[in-house]
Amino acid sequence: MTPARLMRYYDGELPEVAARLVEHELMAESELRGELQSYEAIGECVRQWAEQRSRGHDDLVDDVMRAIAGRPYSKRVPRRRSSHVLAWVSLSLGLAAGAALLMRTLTIQPAPASLVVPSAEHGAARSVAIESVDFGARGGTVFMVSTTSSDTPVVWTDDDDSDDDQRNEPL
Amino acid sequence: MNSRRSAASNQSRELEAEQDRVLIARAQGGDAAAFRLLVERHQRRAFAIALSVLRDEQDAREVVQEAFLRVYRGLASFTGSSSFFTWFFRIVQNLAIDVKRKPARRDVELADNREVDEAEIPLLSRIDGGDPLEVIRRREIRAKIEAALAALPPYHRGVIVMREVEGLSYEEMAKVMGVSKGTIMSRLFHARHKLQRALAECYAEETMSLARAAEEA
Numbered sequence: 001m002t003p004a005r006l007m008r009y010y011d012g013e014l015p016e017v018a019a020r021l022v023e024h025e026l027m028a029e030s031e032l033r034g035e036l037q038s039y040e041a042i043g044e045c046v047r048q049w050a051e052q053r054s055r056g057h058d059d060l061v062d063d064v065m066r067a068i069a070g071r072p073y074s075k076r077v078p079r080r081r082s083s084h085v086l087a088w089v090s091l092s093l094g095l096a097a098g099a100a101l102l103m104r105t106l107t108i109q110p111a112p113a114s115l116v117v118p119s120a121e122h123g124a125a126r127s128v129a130i131e132s133v134d135f136g137a138r139g140g141t142v143f144m145v146s147t148t149s150s151d152t153p154v155v156w157t158d159d160d161d162s163d164d165d166q167r168n169e170p171l
Numbered sequence: 172m173n174s175r176r177s178a179a180s181n182q183s184r185e186l187e188a189e190q191d192r193v194l195i196a197r198a199q200g201g202d203a204a205a206f207r208l209l210v211e212r213h214q215r216r217a218f219a220i221a222l223s224v225l226r227d228e229q230d231a232r233e234v235v236q237e238a239f240l241r242v243y244r245g246l247a248s249f250t251g252s253s254s255f256f257t258w259f260f261r262i263v264q265n266l267a268i269d270v271k272r273k274p275a276r277r278d279v280e281l282a283d284n285r286e287v288d289e290a291e292i293p294l295l296s297r298i299d300g301g302d303p304l305e306v307i308r309r310r311e312i313r314a315k316i317e318a319a320l321a322a323l324p325p326y327h328r329g330v331i332v333m334r335e336v337e338g339l340s341y342e343e344m345a346k347v348m349g350v351s352k353g354t355i356m357s358r359l360f361h362a363r364h365k366l367q368r369a370l371a372e373c374y375a376e377e378t379m380s381l382a383r384a385a386e387e388a
Binding site: 003004007008011012013038039041042043045046047048049050053054057058060061063064065067068 | 206232317336341371
């Protein structure tokens with residue numbers, strides 16, 4: 001019999017039939033019985049060691065309960081990292097979709113030569129006129145964006161790409 | 172005989188797991204008394220497992236306390252698909268290994284070096300060792316085994332404590348330690364082999380002293 005088989009027998013890990021066979025062999029071989037007894041002696045020593053070293057530590061429960069007293073149990077399942085990632089991906093997609101929609105709307109309506117901006121109060125009851133727009137050194141365009149309730153002017157300045165050129169220079 | 176013991180052990184483990192599930196369900200509902208019961212049921216075993224890795228009682232206490240706090244914080248995520256004790260022992264085991272790996276961890280293990288007084292002699296040797304020589308002999312054997320146990324790598328010590336003290340099956344130990352059943356068997360075999368050698372030395376010494384005594388006579 002292999003030592004591993006005897007060990008599995010001792011640990012109760014053998015199926016019933018195999019265990020019966022081991023018991024037959026044990027009755028016949030004193031050496032095997034000695035091996036088994038040594039397992040039992042070791043087990044007893046390990047149990048005594050654990051028993052003795054654990055003695056006096058039954059008060060752990062008080063420490064634990066004191067520690068959790070200040071932390072009320074939350075019934076919410078802690079969110080996993082993957083759900084955070086999902087939230088960020090959703091947010092990014094939402095922003096990208098919003099930007100695409102905005103761009104599409106802006107390109108549909110060209111800017112008129114003179115703008116009349118309705119106030120927020122009572123539609124066109126009060127309005128202000130934009131005389132001119134100073135874009136400074138940059139170019140730009142003025143659009144009128146129509147919504148269901150009002151028209152909103154949008155001033156679009158061209159990007160200053162000189163910074164980008166500098167960023168692309170090798171360091 | 173062993174299979175019967177194993178079957179009985181499995182039955183009591185299933186009962187225990189069921190009781191744990193009930194306590195967890197109550198604790199999930201905010202019942203602090205139920206959580207306290209859960210701690211009371213498992214604190215000793217958890218301590219034995221932490222100690223088997225760390226060998227320092229203070230460190231083991233801290234690890235067990237932290238493990239219970241983690242269980243408390245993670246109660247909502249426990250669905251009961253696995254048994255509580257394999258889940259919990261795994262937390263204890265991992266925390267203990269983390270502490271063991273800390274470079275600043277104190278290596279002084281006072282408890283291992285302390286003198287053993289008479290009151291600490293195991294009950295077994297006090298009961299059946301009426302003969303003082305027998306008591307001394309048993310004490311020596313135990314000291315040898317303990318020294319051999321202390322010399323084992325933490326993984327070997329952990330596996331033999333889980334098996335002999337907690338009665339965990341190979342499958343359960345594999346889950347707790349996150350390794351295969353084969354690895355568990357190998358660790359257990361090597362741990363026992365080393366302890367057997369320590370035990371054999373004791374018996375060899377005893378046999379030699381008996382032979383010497385016979386020669387002198």
